Amino acid sequence: MKLLILNGPNLNLLGRREPEIYGTGTYADLCRIIEDHANHLGIEVEIFQSNHEGDLVDRIQAAYGAIDGLILNPAAYTHTSIALLDALLALQIPAVEVHISQVDDREPFRRISYIRQACLATISGHGFAGYLEAMDLLVNSEVQS
Numbered sequence: 848m849k850l851l852i853l854n855g856p857n858l859n860l861l862g863r864r865e866p867e868i869y870g871t872g873t874y875a876d877l878c879r880i881i882e883d884h885a886n887h888l889g890i891e892v893e894i895f896q897s898n899h900e901g902d903l904v905d906r907i908q909a910a911y912g913a914i915d916g917l918i919l920n921p922a923a924y925t926h927t928s929i930a931l932l933d934a935l936l937a938l939q940i941p942a943v944e945v946h947i948s949q950v951d952d953r954e955p956f957r958r959i960s961y962i963r964q965a966c967l968a969t970i971s972g973h974g975f976a977g978y979l980e981a982m983d984l985l986v987n988s989e990v991q992s
Contacts, residue, residue, distance in 0.1 A: 855922030935965035
């Protein structure tokens with residue numbers, strides 16, 4: 848099984864960016880945790896981060912036929928990107944939306960997700976562990992298929 852994990856804008860600044868909201872772990876820490884969990888699960892992961900919406904859309908499109916599941920933290924694009932939604936709908940593979948912070952407890956505009964309707968589940972507010980939960984969910988749903 849191969850999972851693609853996409854991270855949107857400003858997640859490369861983890862550890863420096865609003866640590867009271869996102870914690871002190873760095874993006875490198877997040878990638879290491881994901882890779883360790885993938886090894887534990889016996890699966891392959893590819894991790895990609897971009898601050899550019901088009902790069903994320905391109906990566907989703909390039910994944911067609913090459914991955915078994917997608918985990919996406921679209922960050923600010925959650926609330927604005929119909930292009931990411933359309934790419935996910937076109938790809939038609941199991942996807943999970945992940946957010947490090949509890950977006951529903953933040954500003955009202957953060958409660959809107961264009962991405963959610965293309966996803967099996969949304970995991971929000973579980974910190975870095977949310978990515979591992981998403982990986983487990985996708986692996987378990989693949990096993991049950």
